[in-house]
Amino acid sequence: MVLxxxxxxxxxxxxxxxxxxxxxxxxxxxxxSMDFLVAELVGPALFFFVVYLMLILLMIFLVWINYYxxxxxxxxxxxxxxxxxxxxxxxxxxxxxxxVEDVTVEVxxxxxxxxxxxxxxxxxxxxxxxxxxxxxxxYEAKRIILENxxxxxxxxxxxxxx
Amino acid sequence: MSFWVAxxxxxxxMGGYWFFVWSIxxxxxxxxxxNDPSSWITDVFLVSAAVLSxxxxxxxxxxxxxx
Numbered sequence: 323m324v325l326x327x328x329x330x331x332x333x334x335x336x337x338x339x340x341x342x343x344x345x346x347x348x349x350x351x352x353x354x355s356m357d358f359l360v361a362e363l364v365g366p367a368l369f370f371f372v373v374y375l376m377l378i379l380l381m382i383f384l385v386w387i388n389y390y391x392x393x394x395x396x397x398x399x400x401x402x403x404x405x406x407x408x409x410x411x412x413x414x415x416x417x418x419x420x421x422v423e424d425v426t427v428e429v430x431x432x433x434x435x436x437x438x439x440x441x442x443x444x445x446x447x448x449x450x451x452x453x454x455x456x457x458x459x460x461y462e463a464k465r466i467i468l469e470n471x472x473x474x475x476x477x478x479x480x481x482x483x484x
Numbered sequence: 485m486s487f488w489v490a491x492x493x494x495x496x497x498m499g500g501y502w503f504f505v506w507s508i509x510x511x512x513x514x515x516x517x518x519n520d521p522s523s524w525i526t527d528v529f530l531v532s533a534a535v536l537s538x539x540x541x542x543x544x545x546x547x548x549x550x551x
Binding site: 368372373379386387390391 | 497501504505507508511512515516522525526529532533536537539540543544546547548
């Protein structure tokens with residue numbers, strides 16, 4: 323099972339970028355009203371507008387690729403955490419399911435309740451809890467983790483499989 | 485003279501821009517599964533970046549700059 327952050331996380335960031343873009347467009351009627359945008363300057367203004375649009379597009383897709391490559395893969399053996407911190411900073415960590423002690427599901431807030439997403443906190447033996455933030459299908463993920471943890475059984479300190 | 489300076493700045497900008505565009509494309513090709521339903525988003529981005537780059541190139545040569 324592959325988990326991604328809920329789409330609302332990326333939509334909020336992209337909406338913020340688009341809002342900044344639209345807000346900056348206020349400058350155009352302002353320039354026209356102040357008679358700065360004379361006929362000779364329309365070409366350069368259009369050129370800089372297109373360049374600005376290119377930068378906005380790049381920012382949106384940088385946000386999207388960072389969002390989309392940030393994922394968790396739950397297999398029958400292990401959980402793989404792929405953390406795409408920035409475009410050139412990727413961190414991959416994993417742990418075996420037989421080290422899982424308990425799994426907690428959190429649905430924090432109204433938006434998370436209505437859009438069915440939340441956090442999954444996995445407590446592993448002898449380590450800090452591992453938390454997956456803002457993902458959808460949390461109950462299904464919890465079920466798969468617990469089912470496979472139970473199936474693998476418990477290994478005692480002496481190495482005997484119970 | 486100002487045209488050549490502007491052209492140099494513009495080409496440097498385009499070089500940096502396409503470095504990031506290809507980086508995004510490379511990441512998508514490397515890490516997103518081929519049958520992933522979201523892979524079309526990267527194609528949309530590439531096409532949009534190419535179209536805007538061609539438009540900006542066309543507009544650059546209409547700028548009133550002295551040679």
